Each structure stands twice: as C-alpha cells, then as structure tokens.
Amino acid sequence: LKEGGGLSVDENLAPRSAGKxxxxxxxxxILNPKLSIFFFAFLPQFVSTTEPNALSMMLExxxxxxxxTFIVFVGYGIFAASIRSHVVSRPKVLTWMRRAFAGAFVMLGAKLALTDR
Known part of the structure; x- marks a missing residue:
C-alpha cells in the first residue's frame, strides 16, 4: 500500500506486428486446457441424446x-485502449487503483480466514 513508484510504460519499445x-x-x-475442459463439461447439456449429429452440434x-467471447473481448480491448492514457499518465489514479485492489484482496482474505467449513 505504501509503494511510491508509478507505472512506467516505455513508449520507445517497437510495437509487435498484428500477426505476432x-x-x-x-x-x-489452444494450449490452455481449461477451455477444452469447459467445452466438454458445459456444452453437452445443450445437445440432445437423440441428436444424430452430436459432434456437429457441439462444434456449432x-x-x-x-x-x-471474441466480441466481448474486443469490447474490453477497445475500452481499455480508450482509458489507457488517462490511467497511465496520472499517478494518483494508479495509486487509488492499487489501494482498491489491495483492499479487495484484504477483504477476500479476511472472509476466507473467517469462513467456517
């Protein structure tokens, strides 16, 4: 909470190509197994057991x-790009963001510590 340094963004870095x-x-x-596990666990409930083309339905x-998901993430990217300069150029905004995240983690940790099992 007492960190005094700000976020440093090096503007001189060469941008990566869109292809990379x-x-x-x-x-x-592709290499993230969580996505495959999600598809195998979540999607079959929407495919009927009498479906003759179950594989094509799963692929669809x-x-x-x-x-x-792509549309939502593009929206996130556009939003993040639009507020980037506001956040990066103002150290007070970064300080309050750090404090908010630290406070949230402290509250989650306290809740976890006080939860009965």
Whole structure:
C-alpha cells in the first residue's frame, strides 16, 4: 500500500506486428486446457441424446461461444485502449487503483480466514 513508484510504460519499445499478436493469442488459447475442459463439461447439456449429429452440434455451439467471447473481448480491448492514457499518465489514479485492489484482496482474505467449513 505504501509503494511510491508509478507505472512506467516505455513508449520507445517497437510495437509487435498484428500477426505476432494474433499468433500468440491463438497459441495461448489452444494450449490452455481449461477451455477444452469447459467445452466438454458445459456444452453437452445443450445437445440432445437423440441428436444424430452430436459432434456437429457441439462444434456449432463451440463456434457460437467463441464468436460471442471474441466480441466481448474486443469490447474490453477497445475500452481499455480508450482509458489507457488517462490511467497511465496520472499517478494518483494508479495509486487509488492499487489501494482498491489491495483492499479487495484484504477483504477476500479476511472472509476466507473467517469462513467456517
């Protein structure tokens, strides 16, 4: 909570090409087993046991899920890009963000410590 340093963003770094960013994102998602586990655990409940083309139905549901997720993440990216300069250029904003996150973690830790099992 007492950290005095601000976030330093080096503007002189060479930007990565769009192809490298996309390739990195695809590899991260393909190699992440949580997504596959989610598809196998969540999507079958929406496919009838009498469905003759269960695999194609699962692939269709997976595609719809990925499209919706992509649209939501693009929205997050646009929002983050729009407020980036406001956050990075103002040390007070960063200080309050750190305090808010630290307070949230302290409260979650206290709740976890006081929860009966």
């Amino acid at each position: 960013v996309i390739t990195s994102g695809i590899l991260i998602n 549901l997976s595609g719809v899920f990925m499209l919706v």
